[in-house]
Amino acid sequence: MKGVLLLGMCLGGVGYCQTATPLPLISVNSQHSISQRFSDQELRAFAALAPVDTHTHAYQNAPALFAMLKRLNLHIVDITLIDDQEKNPEWMDLAKERRDTWGVVSGSKGSAFFCTTFDPFRVNDPNFSRDAISEINKDFDRGAVALKIWKNIGEEVKGVNGQYLLPDDPIFAPIYRDIAEHGKTLIAHVADPTTVFEAPNPAAPDYSSYMKNPGLYMYRKHDAPSKADILRARDHVMEQNPTLRVIGAHLGSMEADFGELGEHFDRYPNLAVDLAARMDYLVIQPKDFLLPFITKYQDRLIYGTDLEFFQGDDEHERVERWESAYALDWRFLATTGWLVYRGHIVQGLGLPTPILRKLYHDNAVKWLPGIEQRN
Template sequence: MRSLKTIMLLATSALLIGAAAPAPGYSEADFARVAKFDAHVHANVNDPRFLDVARRDGFDLLSINVDYPDFPPLPLQATVAHQMQAIDANRFRFATTLSMQGFGTPGWTERTNRALDDAFARGAVAVKVWKNIGMVATDAQGKRVFLDDPRFDGVMAHLEQRGVPLIAHQAEPKNCWLPLDQMTTENDRSYFKEHPEYYMYLHPEEPSYEALMAARDRFVARHPKLAFDGAHMASLEWSVDELARFFDRYPNTVVDLAARMSNLQVQSNADIAKVRAFFVKYQDRILYGTDLTDSPPDPAARAQNPPATGNFAKEADQVWRADWRYLATPLGQRVDAINADAQGLNLPRAVIDKIYWKNARRFFKLGGASSS
């Protein structure tokens, strides 16, 4: 018969073993049954097939309107958003944007706020500002406009008052300022080859990466009460250490992962424990997103993520499943964008549930109803 001391030692050992055991994760088989939210897509055509594949794969969607010359005009983007939302308002949400036309002229703030209020009345849950602010847009005097320009203050105060989040795409991946042969991912390399106007290595006269990040940071500091979503990992995709410092400095911020998974995979291939620890530590600050773009067929279009096969629904399913395999499971997969295999992070279920669902629902104030 075991002594009381032995029993206590065995019980303590069992508790220690249990405490050391990793939290259970999901498998590939769990993919379709788990509620998920893609917080960064672009539905630029009224195509119910996008909703069909989202429904089948367990996704809700946030489609983001963008003042991007390779996209349809802003009024058409808004019309498509209204049409798609009318099909399935529980699954499809949209973010409006603001036009820089007339920026710096009398009445721009009032006109912009009225336009935003109209979009909110139609169901918009957020506002997007794009990289043209800082990289392209100029005011009425021809001067380059940066996000920390005080002439944005009236609009940002209006968003704060309305409790509406801002999604900000500022700058580009740091690869944009590097020679092609020094870029870390093939998708960045191909994008900037096709978009020389945005390839800053070719334009040393333009603002540096560091200058654009500093303007963004000054903006966030200037508006501490504004709910701020740094699109594309806040253009800090090259370093989870840098992104951690951003989070620590600005507690009212989140980021999405849209179109930056390969940049993460470069880092996790170098140190998977560090990348996994980053996700666990900042699990409340990260939103899943893809940048999937469903645009009208146009051989001349140069949007970042056009369908390569003409079957958008199939490609969306493939992207979603590949990302799930990387984030939620320990399984490896070939990633052409980094010319290597990438092992999955195998994040705990509780972390996956936040990144894929709870964080976006909370940040965009969508309530807790599950995807169905």
């Protein structure tokens, strides 16, 4: 069947999320529906898995969002973070962000789960760890399933002596212990894509997005830790806390080296990764490499998107965008049809249902206990 596809979606990667930039109309051959939203048949197959998107940032108590989650039989993990670069009011004030995120979680009536955080820019406060843990534990008591640390640890946050703090700095150790003691999960988005640490490379899938924010272009920060330093410190946290489950956001920031990612899975049994905002890197892998890789590590890969829903966003436009993103990812992972994924014409992987069930559901509930067991 000859079809026409108009695409435009968020690249993801918090702080770099583009507004939808429509690609040119591209004709592709496909045996599947070309609509951006789910067809009825696709929706049935997707919803049957009781899918979980383990990586979202939703801060608007939007009935249209909740209705979509119910219609798709979808659960989300709603992640908080502090970002002083983006100048987004939601990410500048943790008290407000907590309120808004809990508002989404309760408004969703069971569809959304809370992921807490702490403000790393308070790290030089005298009682930093104690105060952070006190707030974190209130969230855990209310049902938060995880805590996220963000890439500003390693790339921005500095200690009293002006040195960059790495994820394994002893100041954070009591927090990691607290997460493990509560049986919760650490979601670690540390380090950026390799693109950000290397000389400008227009061929990189995320080049244009990351280059928009020169403040976080690590290649130009000569006194900052390298990506390898930051990931080594993250790995050190896993070694020091063997009972702590860690989900490395965005393929664990190893999107440019699947060999390294596989070695990490082999070395760290407490590590899984989410696919959020790195599908661009999956779709450019040769299928005869990617299928065996996913098959081998089917218990360590967890679906996520990095979709955003801010206060003030048009809820119907946002919901349309979210559903289109889910449908596009689904077509790539679950079908063998041809599709255009952010400019790449690719054939879907056609993963078997047992693996899809792990990526979309089983691994989420296993690595993030507290997400309601369903199916």
